[in-house]
Amino acid sequence: MKYYLLPFKFTRIGDHEVFVNEVGDMLHAPIGTAEQIVNRTIEDPELYKSLVANFFISEIRIPALLDVYAERLAEKKRFLDDYTALHIFVLTLRCNQNCIYCQASSRDEHCAASSMSRENMRLAVQHMFKSRSQYLTMEFQGGEPSLEHDLFLYGIELAEEINQTEHRHLTYVLCTNSINLTDEVMATCKQYNVLISTSLDGPSWLHNQNRGKQDSYEKVVKGITKAREILGADRVSALMTASELSLNYPIEIVDEYHKLGFTSIFLRALNPYGKATDNADWEAYTNRFIEFYKQAFEHIIELNKQGHVMIEEYAAIILRKLLTPWCTGFVDLQSPAGIVNSVLIYNYDGYMYASDESRMLAEENDFTFQIGKLSESYENLVYSPKVKEWSKVWNNEAIAGCSDCALQAYCGADPVRNHSTQGDLYGFRPTSLFCKKNKAIIEYIISCVIDRYDELMPIFRNWIR
Amino acid sequence: MKLSIDRQIYSDACISKVVYWLSAQYAIERTLDGTIETLSISRNDGHPFDETELRSQCLRLLNDYKLRQTIDDETRDIRTILYAKAFADDENLTVE
Known part of the structure; x- marks a missing residue:
């Protein structure tokens, strides 16, 4: 042959060998097939045709459709052409909640000197427009950013003013706990079509315990209802963070989202920053999270089978990478990594950071990923020696443990996580919990596609539509 | 536990990758005598382990990495062309 x-x-994966080509197309076959392919002893003619048709093997040295394949590869990395699209403005560390897992080191809402100055907001907005991306997302975070309404409005008005001549596609997102959605805040959201991204951890008793407040759930639900009435249900999304306590209640959490009328949920693990670092055993947490994820996922599937729309967003991202020709724009699972390439942080302290997690580290006096002062030029910041140094370790195609991994096309590189959990930017995959969690969940999703194709593909197609 | 590997069958790179993944749990000393490399393996935590199972795991990993190396070696040039076509801003990169 x-x-x-x-x-x-x-x-x-399970009883299968799974093959993934350079653009993330996946085929599976019985164990032993990789050896047959390499040794030119493929026995199954249908498999042979699939391998040729999907760019795993070629009957001529240079495939006739190599240009098409190259264009597909470029499309998978199209986010690089978009330059930095996500710009996160951390307006303040002040917060009106006391979450047990707070990763942002939030402070009391009456605390002074932990909010961004108007001058730094002006500099930050100017930097945002230096990015060549035609699509700019201005995301307001905290603390609780709604506590700084004047600054929030000022940032949007500045962006609108500059955009009179720039003509970019602007999207505004307010990441809020929904407790302080005053008429003033909602009027700004309505006027500028701001998306609300809120957080809800599950049923009231669980949510309130996570938030360290007795009445948080009631206030959040009231805020969500108000936001939906004013902005429309499709302008309000929520995500949950799985505290150690939450891991015992996958079904209850999913059911709560369903009960409140949400059609999607992002099953999100804790990250080791801020108060969350108090977690005693991250390996045990990761193992429990993987089981939690699978149980919640199966319950979501059951809801879908009953005719309800409920999308698990992390799975939807993996499925888009697996089943569509497009890149996803999800900065946490990206190579080259999302830091700088796709996201920049303008922090309340007047400095630019590489990612949301980078500014969280700074609150623990680790300034490794602080890029520089907002008063410096954009070029000096994003092309700084520091950023160039990070670029050596932000491709999973080129780092040990990832470069051979078949799941590489669906995963990403995360030098910030490597640094914070393993003490160096490069990281060590055999003990990396980022690797362990992502590998377990991606393999689980792939096994669903392979072993339960007829049962699950109609649902998955809806999720990625 | 000791495992002898013929470098004429499995390259240094293949063996290094196996050692890399095992090193989370095992301390591995490598010695080379002619073409035979010997891995001396013990648990990092000193606990006993199933040597038969580990030997089987090592051989499976070695064979997998050998296959991967063959794929990499045979496809290096076409991969370079593919990436150049995808990302080089040069419309003249056409295969004749």
């Missing part, structure tokens, strides 16, 4: 190999990677 005469053919040429094309680049691909393989792994084993």
Whole structure:
């Protein structure tokens, strides 16, 4: 049998060998097939045709459709052409909640000197427009950003003013706990079509315990209802963070989202920053989170089978990478990594940071990912020696443990996480919990596609539509 | 536990990748005598382990990495062309 190999990677999931080509297309076959492909002893003619058709092997040295394949590869990395699109403005560390897992080191809402100055907001907005991206997302975070309404409004008005001549596509997102959605805040959201991204951890008893307040749930639900009435239900989304306590209640959490009329949920693990670092055993947490994820996921599938729309957003991201030709724009699972390439942080302290997690580290006096003062020029900041140094470790195609991994196309590089959990930017995959969690969940989703194709693909197609 | 590997069958790179993944749990000393490399393996935590199972795991990993290396070696040039076509801003990169 005469053919040429094309680049691909393989792994084993369950009873299958899974093959992934350079653009993330996946095929599966019985164990032992990789050896057959390499040794040119493929026995199954249908498999042979699939391998040729999907750019795993070629009957001629240079495939006739190589240009098409190259264009597909470029499309998978199209986020690089978009330059930095997500710009996070941390207006303040002041907060009106006391979450047990707070990753942002929030402070009391009456605390002074922990909010962004108007001058730094002006500089930050100017930096945002230096990005060449035609699509700019201005995301307001905290603390609780709604406590700084004047600054929030000032930032949007500045962006609108500059955009009179820039003509970019602007999107505004307010990341809020929904407790302080005053008429003033909602009027600004209505006027500028601001999306509300809120957080809800589950049923009232669980949510209130996570938030360290007796009445948080009632206030959040009231805020969500108000935001939906004024902005429309499709302008309000929520995500949950799985505290250690939450891990015992996957079904209850999903049911709460369903009860409140949400059609999607992002099952999000804790990250090791801020108060969350108090967590005693991250390995045990990660193992429990993986089981929590699977149980919640199966319950979401059951809801879908009953005719309810409920999307698990993390799975939807992986499925888009697996089943569509497009890149997802999800900065946490990206190579080159999201830091600087796709996201920049303008912090309340007047400094630019590489990612949301980078500014969280700064609150623990770790300024590794502080890029520089907002008063410096954009070029000096984003092309600084520091950023160039990070670029050596932000491709999972080029780091040990990832470069051979068959799941590479669906995963990402995270030098900030490597630094914070393992003490160096490069990281060590055999003990990386980022690797362990992502690998377990991605393999689980792939096994769903392979082993339960007829049962789950109609649901998955709806999720990625 | 000791595991002898013929470098004429499995390259240094293949063996290094196996050692890399095992090193989370095992301390591995590598010695080379001619073409035979010997891995001396013990648990990092000193606990006993199933040597038969580990030997089987090592051989499976070695064979997988050998296959991956063959794929990488045979596809290096076409991969370079593919990436150049995808990302180089040069419309003249056409294969004749």
